Amino acid sequence: MSQNESGISEVTVEVPMNIALVKYWGKRDEKLILPLNDSISLTVDKLTARTTIRMIQGVGKHTVEINDEKVELSSNKRYQTVFDEALRLQRKRKEDSNGNENRSVSHHFEVISTTNFPVAAGLASSAAGFAAIALAIQQLLNLDDIQANRLARIGSGSACRSMSGGLVHWKKGEKDDGSDCVAVKTKDDNWTDLYCVILVFNDGRKKVGSSEGMRWTRETSTLLKHRIEKVVPERIDLIKKAYATRNFEDLARVIMADSNQFHAVCLDTVPPIRYLNESSWQLIETVEKFNQPEIKAAYTFDAGPNACVIVQKKDVSKFINALIRDIQINTDDLETLPEEFRSIEYQKDDRTENNFVCSKLVVSSMGSGPEICTPSKNLELI
Amino acid sequence: MSQNESGISEVTVEVPMNIALVKYWGKRDEKLILPLNDSISLTVDKLTARTTIRMIQGVGKHTVEINDEKVELSSNKRYQTVFDEALRLQRKRKEDSNGNENRSVSHHFEVISTTNFPVAAGLASSAAGFAAIALAIQQLLNLDDIQANRLARIGSGSACRSMSGGLVHWKKGEKDDGSDCVAVKTKDDNWTDLYCVILVFNDGRKKVGSSEGMRWTRETSTLLKHRIEKVVPERIDLIKKAYATRNFEDLARVIMADSNQFHAVCLDTVPPIRYLNESSWQLIETVEKFNQPEIKAAYTFDAGPNACVIVQKKDVSKFINALIRDIQINTDDLETLPEEFRSIEYQKDDRTENNFVCSKLVVSSMGSGPEICTPSKNLELI
Numbered sequence: 001m002s003q004n005e006s007g008i009s010e011v012t013v014e015v016p017m018n019i020a021l022v023k024y025w026g027k028r029d030e031k032l033i034l035p036l037n038d039s040i041s042l043t044v045d046k047l048t049a050r051t052t053i054r055m056i057q058g059v060g061k062h063t064v065e066i067n068d069e070k071v072e073l074s075s076n077k078r079y080q081t082v083f084d085e086a087l088r089l090q091r092k093r094k095e096d097s098n099g100n101e102n103r104s105v106s107h108h109f110e111v112i113s114t115t116n117f118p119v120a121a122g123l124a125s126s127a128a129g130f131a132a133i134a135l136a137i138q139q140l141l142n143l144d145d146i147q148a149n150r151l152a153r154i155g156s157g158s159a160c161r162s163m164s165g166g167l168v169h170w171k172k173g174e175k176d177d178g179s180d181c182v183a184v185k186t187k188d189d190n191w192t193d194l195y196c197v198i199l200v201f202n203d204g205r206k207k208v209g210s211s212e213g214m215r216w217t218r219e220t221s222t223l224l225k226h227r228i229e230k231v232v233p234e235r236i237d238l239i240k241k242a243y244a245t246r247n248f249e250d251l252a253r254v255i256m257a258d259s260n261q262f263h264a265v266c267l268d269t270v271p272p273i274r275y276l277n278e279s280s281w282q283l284i285e286t287v288e289k290f291n292q293p294e295i296k297a298a299y300t301f302d303a304g305p306n307a308c309v310i311v312q313k314k315d316v317s318k319f320i321n322a323l324i325r326d327i328q329i330n331t332d333d334l335e336t337l338p339e340e341f342r343s344i345e346y347q348k349d350d351r352t353e354n355n356f357v358c359s360k361l362v363v364s365s366m367g368s369g370p371e372i373c374t375p376s377k378n379l380e381l382i
Numbered sequence: 383m384s385q386n387e388s389g390i391s392e393v394t395v396e397v398p399m400n401i402a403l404v405k406y407w408g409k410r411d412e413k414l415i416l417p418l419n420d421s422i423s424l425t426v427d428k429l430t431a432r433t434t435i436r437m438i439q440g441v442g443k444h445t446v447e448i449n450d451e452k453v454e455l456s457s458n459k460r461y462q463t464v465f466d467e468a469l470r471l472q473r474k475r476k477e478d479s480n481g482n483e484n485r486s487v488s489h490h491f492e493v494i495s496t497t498n499f500p501v502a503a504g505l506a507s508s509a510a511g512f513a514a515i516a517l518a519i520q521q522l523l524n525l526d527d528i529q530a531n532r533l534a535r536i537g538s539g540s541a542c543r544s545m546s547g548g549l550v551h552w553k554k555g556e557k558d559d560g561s562d563c564v565a566v567k568t569k570d571d572n573w574t575d576l577y578c579v580i581l582v583f584n585d586g587r588k589k590v591g592s593s594e595g596m597r598w599t600r601e602t603s604t605l606l607k608h609r610i611e612k613v614v615p616e617r618i619d620l621i622k623k624a625y626a627t628r629n630f631e632d633l634a635r636v637i638m639a640d641s642n643q644f645h646a647v648c649l650d651t652v653p654p655i656r657y658l659n660e661s662s663w664q665l666i667e668t669v670e671k672f673n674q675p676e677i678k679a680a681y682t683f684d685a686g687p688n689a690c691v692i693v694q695k696k697d698v699s700k701f702i703n704a705l706i707r708d709i710q711i712n713t714d715d716l717e718t719l720p721e722e723f724r725s726i727e728y729q730k731d732d733r734t735e736n737n738f739v740c741s742k743l744v745v746s747s748m749g750s751g752p753e754i755c756t757p758s759k760n761l762e763l764i
Contacts, residue, residue, distance in 0.1 A: 222639075223646065226608035257604075257652060264605060264650040270635075271670050272642045274663060281656060288653050 011139040012052040015132040015370040016043040017125060018161045018168065019196065019300060019308045021255045022235045023262035026218045026228065032178040033157045036218065037228040038236050039170045040186075041161040044196055044308070046364035049125060050373070051113040051132035055140050060108040066129065067114055082130065082155045083109050086137045089147055109137075117362075130155030131162035135370050149182045165369025166190045167243045169236065188244045190367040193312045197319060199327070200360040201279040201305040208273050210303040213266065220270035227265055248312055252298035255310060256287075259300040266303075277305040279327065282356040286326040290319060316341050316363060323358075324351045333361040393521045394434040397752035398425040399510040400543045400550065401578065401682060401690045403637045404617045405644035408600040408610065414560040415539045418600065419610040420618050421552045422568075423543040426578055426690075428746035431507060432755070433495040433514035437522050442490040448511065449496055464512065464537045465491050468519045471529055491519075499744075512537030513544035517752050531564045547751025548572045549625045551618065570626045572749040575695045579702065581709070582742035583661040583687040590655050592685040595648065602652035609647055630694055634680035637692060638669075641682040659687040661709065664738045668708040672701060698723050698745060705740075706733045715743040 018041040026036035062083050064071040073079050087107060111133060115125045134152035137143065143151070145163070152159040160183040161168045167188060173181030208216075217224055235254050242250035266273035276284075280301055287299045287309060297319050298310045311319050320341065323329060328351070335342070341363060400423040408418035444465050446453040455461050469489060493515060497507045516534035519525065525533070527545070534541040542565040543550045549570060555563030590598075599606055617636050624632035648655035658666075662683055669681045669691060679701050680692045693701050702723065705711060710733070717724070723745060 220639075222613045223605045223608060223643065226605060226612075230608075231604045253652075257602075257650075260652075260654045261605065261650050264646040267649060268639075268643050268646040270639060270642075272666065278660060284654065 008054050008056050009140050010052060010054045010374070011136045012050070012373040013132050013135045013139070013370055014048050014050045014373055015128050015135055015162050016045055016368055017047045017049075017128040018043045018158065020158065020161070020302070021239050021251075021300065021310075022232060022258045023302075024158055024170065025262055025265060026214050026224060027157070028172065029176070029178065030215070032181075033153050034178045034181050035157060035170065035172045036224075037232040038172050039158070039161070039232075040236050040239050041158070041168050041170070042194065042196075042310075042366045043162060043165055043168075043368055044198065044364045044366060045368040046362060047115075047117050047125075047128070047198070049113050049115045049128035049132045051111060051129065051136055053112075053133060053136040053140065054110040055107050055137075056110060057105065057107055059106050062109045062111075064111040065113065078130070078155050079111075079133075082133060082137075082151055085151055085154060086141060089143060089151075090141050093141065126156045127159040128162055130159035131370065134159065135163060135372070139372060146179075146182055150178065153178075153181070153183075162370065165367050167240070167367070169240070185369075186240055186243070188240075191243055191246060192365065192367065193246075193314075194366045195311055195313050195316050196364055196366055197309045197311065197316065197323070198360075198362040198364070199279075199283060199307045199309070199323075199358045201277060201283075201307070201357070202359050203277050203305045205277070207275070207304060213269070213273050213303060216271070216273065217265055217269040221265050221268040223268045224265050227261060231261065249295045252291075252295045252310070255298040255300050263301065275303050275305060276301060279356045279358070280305045280307060282326055283307045283309070286322060290322045310366070313340075313365075320363075321350065323361075326352055326354070327356045327358050328352060328354065329358050329361050333358075337363055390436050390438050391522050392434060392436045392756070393518045394432065394755040395514050395517045395521070395752055396430050396432045396755055397510050397514040397517055397544050398427055398750055399429045399431075399507060400425045400540065402540065402543070402684070403621050403633075403682065403692075404614060404640045405684075406540055406552065407644055407647060408596050408606060409539070410554065411558070411560065412597070414563075415535050416560045416563050417539060417552065417554045418606075419614040420554050421540070421543070421614075422618050422621050423540070423550050423552070424576065424578075424692075424748045425544060425547055425550075425750055426580065426746050426748060427750040428744060429497075429499050429507075429510070429580070431495050431497045431510035431514045433493060433511065433518055435494075435515060435518040435522065436492040437489050437519075438492060439487065439489055441488050444491045444493075446493040447495065460512070460537050461493075461515075464515060464519075464533055467533055467536060468523060471525060471533075472523050475523065508538045509541040510544055512541035513752065516541065517545060517754070521754060528561075528564055532560065535560075535563070535565075544752065547749050549622070549749070551622070567751075568622055568625070570622075573625060573628060574747065574749065575628075576748045577693055577695050577698050578746055578748055579691045579693065579698065579705070580742075580744040580746070581661075581665060581689045581691070581705075581740040583659060583665075583689070583739070584741050585659050585687045587659070589657070589686060595651070595655050595685060598653070598655065599647055599651040603647050603650040605650045606647050609643060613643065631677045634673075634677045634692070637680040637682050645683065657685050657687060658683060661738045661740070662687045662689060664708055665689045665691070668704060672704045692748070695722075695747075702745075703732065705743075708734055708736070709738040709740050710734060710736065711740050711743050715740075719745055 020039045020041045022040045024035050024039035028034045028036045064079050113129055131152045134148050138148035149160045161170050164185040166185045168183050169186050170183040238254045287297050290297050296315045300308050402421045402423045404422045406417050406421035410416045410418045446461050495511055513534045516530050520530035531542045534545055543552050546567040548567045550565050551568050552565040620636045669679050672679050678697045682690050
């Protein structure tokens with residue numbers, strides 16, 4: 001067995017976050033992170049985690065650094081779970097090729113990750129982060145896609161949806177071991193006309209974490225089961241069909257209905273869970289108005305007050321013009337919009353001065369896949 | 383046929399509003415006001431409509447006056463519906479006794495109603511108002527309880543639940559003509575220990591009216607049907623059982639879960655309907671805290687932000703003490719509490735100064751029935 005001089009393999013990847021169009025809420029297996037229902041998502045090209053992983057030979061502690069801050073791994077068990085699984089897969093692979101396992105060679109990981117968005121903004125950056133770790137480890141260890149998908153998932157459930165571009169369908173699977181629980185790109189070409197406008201609304205309230213929230217809902221909601229069994233499968237089909245036929249109105253209708261239903265089952269929980277705040281509701285109202293007489297925008301909210309509004313490229317500027325009449329947007333954010341949307345003159349007079357404040361606005365195309373920035377050093381040589 | 387000298391019959395009644403413990407939301411027949419699901423309620427003794435009806439012989443226009451303001455009947459069709467039905471029943475009764483109908487004697491109604499609570503506070507005063515009209519007409523025309531119940535219901539659906547005291551079960555019925563759709567007092571003795579604390583939270587938003595909201599939910603929610611078919615029947619049974627066995631914790635659990643589920647199906651509507659505001663959510667949080675480690679209070683919200691918190695008599699003062707730490711309550715309201723709750727010294731220091739403002743607080747016992755204040759002049763003489 002050979003290896004490079006220092007016994008270090010390194011790879012860098014860049015992975016986008018994703019936003020669910022039909023929401024994941026509830027686990028059928030807490031340990032393996034197997035969901036109770038299918039979900040379907042698109043990536044947000046501009047919001048990414050850029051992650052470098054080094055796999056270092058020898059005894060040592062794993063380290064993870066995100067945006068220049070060290071992560072305390074003892075209180076973030078998910079990283080340990082991912083590293084353990086990665087090293088198990090590595091040993092298994094060697095065992096398969098050598099016929100016996102060489103446990104004497106130990107390794108540890110060093111992860112350095114940068115998100116181009118504040119983690120505290122609550123934009124599901126952990127999904128992009130764990131997808132990046134999984135993708136990097138896939139390169140380092142030559143894993144197949146299903147193994148990599150699983151690695152992402154046990155880090156953060158919805159991370160597996162960031163492992164490819166296009167419309168991604170995360171199938172809940174039926175098997176107890178989770179082997180058929182995998183996120184796959186649907187066959188269709190990317191619908192490159194889809195853009196999203198993301199609005200960060202700060203919120204003083206203490207948020208119910210999604211793992212905890214899902215558990216409460218699964219244990220107490222009398223509506224969740226019906227949603228999972230009857231509503232979600234139909235909606236997954238509707239989304240696929242609307243995406244394949246480029247039917248924006250149909251797509252938008254399902255996106256909004258499913259966001260609302262996700263928040264409805266949160267409210268149908270004991271104790272009730274609320275993620276939407278007054279600004280979120282103002283945004284809903286703004287979109288409702290904008291959608292008269294024709295549906296041109298679809299809002300969706302994850303487990304927090306921030307909004308993601310999906311529009312077609314041709315409607316981005318129009319939508320931002322509608323936004324600024326109802327919600328306070330930073331001048332800076334408007335001035336740093338992508339070139340093609342910046343030419344529009346957002347009239348100062350049109351801008352609102354009410355209490356709904358968007359602390360950060362981002363406009364992004366959707367559907368790009370992750371990127372491997374450096375080729376992996378061939379682990380076969382280790 | 384005889385009548386009193388002036389040809390006028392008059393009766394005065396006083397009828398309490400009621401609050402649903404399992405909510406009514408959705409009609410199976412819009413015209414007859416037949417609900418999609420059973421509901422169950424308690425009356426609020428202190429919030430009443432006191433109504434005098436005169437039935438005047440001769441051609442003339444019906445008039446309705448509420449709290450000294452004339453109601454424009456052309457834009458409030460429900461009154462006309464009720465009066466038409468009342469006069470139809472009167473003619474039918476005469477026809478039955480005389481063998482032929484005497485259409486030549488016409489009548490009209492004069493209604494004068496006073497609620498001891500501002501109508502604008504959004505406390506379902508129309509339910510008490512229509513129940514009062516129905517009860518008064520029952521006295522005037524010697525109607526049976528089922529006829530009176532129907533009269534109340536076609537005025538305002540949930541009004542039929544104010545026609546008697548105790549725990550009242552409004553059965554949706556199965557028949558198309560609504561003949562088995564009736565609100566009945568459950569057999570149990572009144573649980574006189576139940577009190578409610580009502581908090582009025584003003585709200586700048588334009589509210590979606592309940593008739594319109596129900597229609598939207600019925601037409602667009604994919605959760606409502608499951609609620610109606612599976613969840614509500616179980617909850618009606620649970621409420622009856624908890625009430626019969628005086629099990630407050632069980633009663634409270636169902637009350638809160640059903641309020642939340644009602645608002646969840648509102649959110650699962652296209653477009654989504656929201657009635658709870660920030661103050662409502664603060665109240666939910668206050669109750670959650672108060673219920674540690676033992677459930678002693680149950681919140682419930684109708685189609686608006688105002689809260690009704692049900693507690694046992696022994697816990698009223700304790701609950702108000704918890705309230706004033708989180709929500710601004712008028713000093714006046716505290717000073718005019720019923721004698722038995724007034725002795726508690728609400729410490730000035732304990733009182734909050736945040737933004738959650740309760741504009742009116744009312745404490746009331748529950749479960750009283752309506753009262754007939756004057757005996758009806760015997761219509762048999764007309």
